[in-house]
Amino acid sequence: GCSSTLITYMYGRYTQELGVYAKEEAARLRDGGGLRRSANARSRSAELLEYEKDPCAKCHVCTSRCQKFLISRVGEDWIFLILLGLVMALVSWVMDYAIAFCQQAQKWMYGGLDSNMLLQYLAWVTYPVVLITFSAGFTQILAPQAVGSGIPEMKTILRGVVLKEYLTFKTFVAKVIGLTCALGSGMPLGKEGPFVHVASLCAALLSKFMAALFGGIYMNELRNTEMLSAACAVGVGCCFAAPIGGVLFSIEVTSTFFAVRNYWRGFFAATFSAFIFRVLAVWNQDEETITALFKTRFRLDFPFDLQELPAFAILGIACGFGGALFVYLNRLIVECMRKQKTINKFLLRKRLVFPAMVTLIISTLTFPPGFGQFMAGQLTQHESLVALFDNRTWCRQGVAEEFDYISHSHAWKHPQINVFITLILFIVMKFWMSAVATTMPVPCGAFMPVFLIGAAFGRLVGETMAAMFPDGIHADGSVYPIVPGGYAVVGAAALSGAVTHTVSTAVIVFELTGQISHILPVMIAVILANAVAQSLQPSLYDSIIRIKKLPYLPELGMGHHEKYNIRVEDIMVRDVRFITLSSSYRDLQEVLMTGQLKTLALVESTDSMILLGSIERSQLQSLLSLHLGPTRRLDHLRRHAQDNGTHTLGSMGTMDSPPSPPCTHTHSNASNTNARHGVRFLVSVAEVSLTHAHISDSLPQIAEWEEQQLDEPVDFNNCKIDPAPFQLVERTSLHKTHTIFSLLGLDHAYVTSTGRLVGVVSLRELRKAIEGSVTVTGVKVRPPLASFRDSGNTTSVSEVTELHKLWNRHRVNVWVCVYVHFVFVCMWVHECVTCQNLAHAPI
C-alpha cells in the first residue's frame, strides 16, 4: 500500500502547546513591529536630516520608501500568485520544448536510418525504452512519491491529510525530469495530472522560500491550503492554456467543498500562467499571436443540425461506457500484477523491468513500417489531435486527392485500408496501451491519452455520420455537410469527462480548440457520459485512491436519497474508549491497549459521562511512559537505595560509569526532547539499555513500585487536551454527517446526548456506511449497518496486538515491557510528528 505517515489536521485540535506558541509568536511579532517602527522613525529622521543637508537625496528617500513599500506588499497574495504563475508557465514551456525536442530526435533517428529496417526498428524501440527506464529509475532513486499522476494525492492533501514527502524539492526535481523523459519517449502518457502535482510542489516550495525571506503570513496553514488549491488550477491552466477549464477541473477533481473566496486566486494565477505560456510561444515565433493550443476552424453560422443531436447523445453514452471500462481495465492491471505473486516478486526485485517491457511492446506495435502503419503510429499525440480536430471530412468519396496535402492527415490514409479501419485500430490499440502505460512507475497522467482516444472515437462516429448523410441532414434549401471534427471535439470531452468524472472537460475543449460553437452537443455528451460512468465505476482518481489506500472519504453518489434516512445512531460505535478525570494510570494503560482511535475522549466521570474534551493517544502514551519511565524509575531506585544504603547503586557504579545526578538529569532531558524530535533518540536509547542491563537485579522492587504507580490518579496538567472535539447528536443524518466531515476535514466525531458521551463516529464507519449502503434501497437500513459495529473493530489492529503481546510478557518482566513501551512511544511520536508540525512548536 502506501507508506505515508498521516496527520490529520482537524478542526478544533487546539493544543496548549500551539496556544503557547501562538502567544509567543504574537509577542515576537509585536516586539518586532515595535522595533521596526522605532527603526523606521529613526531612519526617517535620519533621512530628513540628510535631506536638509543634500537636496539631491530626495530621490534616495523616495526610492528607499518605495522599496520599503514594495517589501511590505510582497506578503500580498497576488504577488505570490503572479510568481507561481510565472514559474509554472516557464516550467510548462521549457518542458514542452524539451519533450518536442526528444520526440523530434526520435523521428530524426528513425528517418536517418531508413536504409536498414532493423536499425530503424532498433532506434525506434531503444530510444523510448531508455527514456522510460531512466525516468523510472531516476524517480525511484530520488523520490518515489513523484510516480503517477499526483491528483489523487493532492485530493487527499487538500482534504487535510498530510502526506509525507509529497511536497518537497526532491519530489519536484524527480517529477519534472521524470515527466519530461516519460513524455519525450512518445508513450501514450499525459502531462496534465502530474502538472497539478508540479504546480502544488511549486506553490509549497515558493511558500517556504517566501517564508524564509519574509516570514509572517507565509507560515499559516490555512493560507497554504488556499494556495495549494490555486496551484492545482494553475497546473491545469498552464498545461492546456485553459484558465477557466483549469480552475473548474481542479475544483471538481480535488475539492469536496469549495470556498468561493478562493475562486479569484485560481482564476488570477491560471490566467496569468496561461497568458505567459502562450506569450512565450509568440516570442519564440511559434505563433503569430495568442490563440488556442489546438485551434479548430469549424463554420460558425451553422455548426451542427438539431437532428444530429441524437448522434451526439449516443456518442456521449458510448463514451460513458468506454470511460468506465478504462478505469476498470486500469485497476484490473494493477490488481493482477499485485495478486500474481511470482510476477510481483520479480517486479519488486527488478523495478525497471516492467516499464522497459511495456515500452518495448508498445513501441514495437507502433513501429511505422510495421503494425504502426495501420494505426497512424508515427504521429505524436499533438499531431494526432490536430489531425482529428481537422474540419475536413476524410471519408468523402471523390475528394480523397485534396486530402493529401494536409500535413499529418496522410498518416491516417493507408493505401490499402479504409480510414474507418485505421480509426478503429487506433482506438482499440491506444485504449489498452494507455491503460497499461499509465500503470508504469513513472510520473504520468491519463488525461491526454484518454482525450486522444475520445477524439478518435468521435471522429469515427462523425465520419460514419458523414458517410451516411453525405449532403448533411438539413432538409430545407441550403446544404450544410456534417463536420466530423465537431464529433471529435465532443468525443474528446465526453471520454475524458467520463474517466475523470468531471463536466468541466467541456470547458477545457472550448479553450483548447478556441471555438465554443458546439457547446450544446458537448455539454449533452459530457453529462450523459458522466451519468453512465458514475453509475458504473469510480473516477480514475478515486480508483487510484482506493488502490493506494489513501485516507479519503468517498462521495455521496448521485441521488442516493436513502442516505437521508440513515442516522448517526445507526452507524456509530457505542463502545467508546474514554478516560475520566479520576482515571488511574492503570485505566489509561488498559484503554491504550484496547482502542485504536488516534484520540481518546475525556469525560467528567463514569456516572455523568459528560464529555470534556479529547486527548491524543500519543499524549496519553507519553503521560504513561513519563510516569513509569526510566527517569522516575531511577529516582525511585536511588531513593530506595539511599534508604537501604548505597548497595545497589554502588555495585552499579562500580560496574559502569557512575550514575551521577547530572547524568540522569541529562538523560531525563534527552528523553523529553526525543519524545518530540525522535531523531537522536536511538543514541540515548542505546545508553538506556546499557544502564538497564545492569540494574536487572532490582526487578522485584521495580514491579512493586510500578503497581503502586499504576494505581495513582492521572495528572492531566501537562497534557494537551482538545477542549472542543466535534460533537454530533444521535439523530444527525448520514448526509449531514458526511457534509460536516468533508467540510471540516474531520476524522472522527463524538456523539453526545445532552453533553453525555454516547458514541463515536470515525471516517471508517462513515466510509463503510456510504460504500455499504449503495445497494440498499429501503428506507431504513439498520441490519447491514448494524454489522459494522461488530466487524469494524477487526481491521488494522496489528499495532494493538503487538502491544498486547508485549504486555503479556509484562508479567514475566515488567522492566523489559516498560522499556519496550517507552521505545514504542518514542517511535510512535517520531512517526506521528512531521517536521512541518513540530518544527515551529516550542520545546
Added chain:
Amino acid sequence: GCSSTLITYMYGRYTQELGVYAKEEAARLRDGGGLRRSANARSRSAELLEYEKDPCAKCHVCTSRCQKFLISRVGEDWIFLILLGLVMALVSWVMDYAIAFCQQAQKWMYGGLDSNMLLQYLAWVTYPVVLITFSAGFTQILAPQAVGSGIPEMKTILRGVVLKEYLTFKTFVAKVIGLTCALGSGMPLGKEGPFVHVASLCAALLSKFMAALFGGIYMNELRNTEMLSAACAVGVGCCFAAPIGGVLFSIEVTSTFFAVRNYWRGFFAATFSAFIFRVLAVWNQDEETITALFKTRFRLDFPFDLQELPAFAILGIACGFGGALFVYLNRLIVECMRKQKTINKFLLRKRLVFPAMVTLIISTLTFPPGFGQFMAGQLTQHESLVALFDNRTWCRQGVAEEFDYISHSHAWKHPQINVFITLILFIVMKFWMSAVATTMPVPCGAFMPVFLIGAAFGRLVGETMAAMFPDGIHADGSVYPIVPGGYAVVGAAALSGAVTHTVSTAVIVFELTGQISHILPVMIAVILANAVAQSLQPSLYDSIIRIKKLPYLPELGMGHHEKYNIRVEDIMVRDVRFITLSSSYRDLQEVLMTGQLKTLALVESTDSMILLGSIERSQLQSLLSLHLGPTRRLDHLRRHAQDNGTHTLGSMGTMDSPPSPPCTHTHSNASNTNARHGVRFLVSVAEVSLTHAHISDSLPQIAEWEEQQLDEPVDFNNCKIDPAPFQLVERTSLHKTHTIFSLLGLDHAYVTSTGRLVGVVSLRELRKAIEGSVTVTGVKVRPPLASFRDSGNTTSVSEVTELHKLWNRHRVNVWVCVYVHFVFVCMWVHECVTCQNLAHAPI
C-alpha cells in the same frame, strides 16, 4: 428595513420535538413500506393468478410493473431537474416572447403616429409609464417580496436563513407578470437577477407539488437547499442560454462554500433548460439551428494582437472604477430617498408615483425625435447589443456608406454628430438611467443594463483604437485591422463582472457570443475590473443586502491577511447569559429580560460552568409562562378556594359563566396549542382577559403564590435542548471562525475551555470584527475589537426594554404583567414559528 421573520436553521439544532418527529416519521415510513411491500406481494400474486387465467394479461402485468418502476423513479433528482429545466425554459421563452411583443407594440404605435409629433411623444411616454405603474402596483398588491432582483434574498436563503413569503406561489405570479411588464416597457432593466429568483420559486413550488404527490424525500430540508442552488444556475442558464456561465455565476453570486457534489445538478438542469430554450426558438423558426443568443463573427485566425493587450487592461481597470461607481450611485439614490423625509413620506403615501416619475423622465430623454436621436434611443437592449458586438468598424473614414445597410447600426450614426459622441452620450445617459431605474419597486435586475453599458464603453475604446491605428498594430507583413466588436465583448464582461464581483461573466460572454477567441483579453480585463471594484465597493448584491439589512455574513476580503491574527477571544462576548440545571424560575426570568441572543446556554452549575447544551429563548419563555400561566394559576385559585370555601370562585361564577373544570381544561389545551400555532390565540386571549377581569380581587394571593413559584427549580423535562451547540476555543482564528460560520450557517457559537463555557460569539460580533478591522493593518488589533464588547449590547434592545418596562409595572400588578408576559410569549412564538418549521412538528 426588512420585515422578514427569520429562523436560522443551524447545525446541531437538534430538538427533542424534531427527534420525536423523526422517530414517528421513520416508524410511519417503515410501516408504510411494510404495508406497501405486503400490498406489492399481494398484487404480484394477484397478477400471477391473473396471468395463469389469461395469457394476454402478460402485457398488462408488464405495463403495470413499468408504471410502478417509473413512479418509484420519480423521486430521483434528475426527474426533478428535467422538470425544472423544462418549466423554466418555457417560462423564459414565453416571457421573452411577451416582452418582444410589448416592445414591438410600442414601436408600432410610435411608428403609426408619425404624422403628429405630440401624439407620437405621448404614445412613446405613456406606454412605458402605464406598464411600469401596473407592474409596481401589481407586485405591491400581490407580493411585495417580488420587488427587485432577488439574488440578494436567494443568497441569504442559501446561507440557511428562512425569509418569509419569498418562495410562495403568489410571489411567483407577481414576479413573472411584474417582470414581463417591466421589461416590456423598454426601461433599462435586466431579466437575469429576477430569473434566478423565478427559478428558485419554481423549484420550491415544484418541490412542494412533488411532495404532495409522492411524499418522502421531497420534504427533506437539505435536499431543498441543494435543489435551490441548482435552480439558481437554471435561472441564469435559461435566461442567457449559457449553461456553464449560469452555473458559475450562480455559484459565485449565491454561495460562500460550494458543495462540488451539487455541481452536476446545476450543469444538468441548466444545460437542459438552455437546450429547450434554444430549441423553442428553432421550432418557432426564429433560428435555423441552435446557436448563441448574440452571435458574433469575429475572425478566428488573428483575433487580436499581443500589443493590444494594454488597451484591454486599461479597459478592464476603467470598467472596475465604473462598476464601483455604479454600485455607489445605486446605493446613494436609495439612501437619499430614505433620508429626505419629505420625499420619503410622499413616496410612502403614493407608492406608484416614484416609478411613474422615473419612467416618464427616462422615456422622455430617449424619445427618438428628441434627445434620443443622439443616444440611439429607439433601440431596445437586444438591438443595441447586437449592434455593439458587430464585427465592422464604425469610425473608419471612407467606408461610412457601407455602414448604412446594417440593420440597427444606423441608429448610432447621426448625420451631424460623430459616432464617438453618440457613444459617450449613450454611456453617460444609460449609466445614471440604469442606476435610477433599478431602484424602482418593480421586479428587475441590473445585470443586462450594466452589460450593455460595458459593451458600449468597450466599443468606444475599440473605435478609438481603430481610429488611432487604422491599419492595425501588427508590423511584420500582413495587416490585421483592429476589431472594435472584440473590445465591446471585453467591456461588457468587465463592467458586469465589476458590478457583481464575479469572474464568470467572462464565461457568460463566450456563451452569449458563441466565440471564445478573445478569452485572454476578457479574462485579464475581468480580473482587473474585479480587483479594482472589490477594493472600492461591495458588490451590487452585497450592497442591496446591506441596504435591506438582510442577515448575512460579509466575506473576508482579498488578502486581508491580518485576519489570520485575530482570535475568538478578541471578539467574543464574555458576559454570557446562561442557566444552570439548578436554576429557579426567577433566574430564568432575569436571564430572559437581560439577554438578547435567540438561544441560551445551559451549564451544569455556576461553579463547574460545563456546557451541556443550548435552549431556545422561546422555549424558556414558554416554560416560564406555562409554570406561571393562567392554567396553573386557576388551579391554584381553585384549590385555594376549596380550602377557604367556595367564596371567591362562587362570586365569579355568579357574575359570569361558571368556570367549570371542563371549561378550564379546554382553556389549558387551547393555550398549549396556541403557544405553538399562535393563529387562534387571540380568541382565547379575549376569553382569558374576560376571566381575569373578574378575579382581580384575588391579586394578593396570586402575587404570593407567584413569588413561591418563582423560587422553584426549573423543570427542563419538557424543554427542547440542543445537546451539541457549536463550540469554539479561545484561540480559534477569526479566519477559521468565519469559515466555520459560513460553512455551517451558524448564527452563534459558544466558546469553551475544557468544557467550561467562557464566552459566546454571534454573527454580529463576527460581522463587526470583519468590517471594523479592514482598516487595521497591525498584527494584533485588540483595542478596536475590544470596544465591540462594550458597544455591542446597545443595539436592537427595543424588545428587551419593552419587556423591562412591563416588568417595572409588575410591582404594582403582578397579574397584569404575567398576562402581558403570556401574550408576549404567544406573539413571540407566533412570530418565530413559520409554517414550514412547525407544520410537520407533532403537537
